[in-house]
Amino acid sequence: MAKKLVTDLDVAGKKVIVRVDFNVPHKGDVITDDNRICAALPTINYLVEHKAKVILLSHLGKVDHKDPEKTEADKKKNNMAPVAVRLQEYVPNSKVTFVNATRGPELDKAVAELKEGDIVLMQNTRYEKGESKNDPELSKYWASLGDLYVSDAFGSVHRAHASTVGIPSILPSAVGFLIEKELKFLGDAVENPVRPFVGILGGAKVADKLKVIDNLLEKCDTLIIGGGMAYTFLKAQGKEVGTSLVDEEKIGYCTEMLEKAKALGKTLLLPIDTTIAKDFPDPIDAPIEVSVVSSDAIPADMQGLDIGPKTAELFANAVLAAKTVVWNGPMGVFENPTLAEGTKKVAAALAECEGTTIIGGGDSAAAAKQLGFADRISHISTGGGASLEFLEGNGLPGVDVINDK
DSSP, X not given: OOBOBGGGXXXXXOEEEEEOOOOOOEETTEESOOHHHHHHHHHHHHHHHTTOEEEEEOOOSOOOOSSXXXXXXXXXXXXXXXXXXXXXXXXXXXXXXEXXXXXXXXXXXXXXXXXXXXXXXXXXGGXXXXXXXXXXXXXXXXXXXXXXXXXXOGGGTTSOOIIIIITTTTSOEEEOHHHHHHHHHHHHHHHSOOSSEEEEEOSSOSGGXXXXXXXXXXXXXXXXXXXXXXXXXXXXXXXXXXXXXXXXGGHHHHHHHHHXXXXXXXXXXXXXXXXXXXXXXXXXXXXXXXXXXXXXXXXXXXXXXXXXXXXXXXXXXXXXXXXXXXXXXXXXXXXXXXXOHHHHHHHHHHHHOSXXXXXXXXXXXXXXXXXXXXXXXXXXXXXXXXXXXXXXXXXXXXXXXXXXX
């Protein structure tokens, strides 16, 4: 069932609570990447232009509520004030009021005085202990601030928090343009892909992607496995992987998946050669001496840290022949220039692919941006965790709760 969109709501003169994802990278008061603020602008601008009174809620970083000293340090570190300053630069025709509170008279007053087309940005939702517990009392209070609710924080909809699930359980709700776009790209790719459909999974651990591997094997024509998780699959095939990262408890699962691929007639591609080193780089971007060996000939005292050049070519060719590609997880330790080659080749193939290419947020998105390929990808998801949940075939609590059309 399709969800209501922000365009389905009558927002003029109404107080509209928008859950955005302003969880931006920052050092002190300096925002180092404002992509997430920019991603929310289409929805914010639409509401402003249609004379809504806009109330923005977002989290920023983590706040430890167990230790009072740590709580205060986290609050100081993850203060939303600099975000309000940056947002004001992007919406010069609206007045952005930052409220250094998550409840109480100051917030009530700012909301009561909101004029049409203006914006209130509340302090970090995680200042409230009840946010992550979806506390009903907190949800009720926040809901009382507005008339309508718009969900546009794709990076947070996989979490059943007060600001993502609690408020829309009370108010009439819709999704914003960012979530609409995310659901369209990811939904079409998984449920109705133009074939051939290639899935690429990387990253460190098999355990992190159990359901994704299972679900994608049923949906795609070719599944590529790279990154640290590939070594558990190689070990499941009886290959010697040296000191490479292996999820011992998941070897049986990998054997099952290899058999499942065969039974379904799907192609499951694993590395055929590997870039190896004696030790993991420390620090992560330190110069490192590497060599390349066949994936079944990793010496006992060496570990695989990236796919090799033959594998990169194999994977790239599969991507170039695809009509739909979904990628989640780097091919190696891409933060190190020497060990970024595999990820770079895969990213370059996605950039050249003529089909629809989707990167599921997280490290793959960071890698594509860092390597300069981001603007040539059809869609880069803003939510790593949420896109993984989606690829697992799970519902997203913060989307499921939104009113249907």
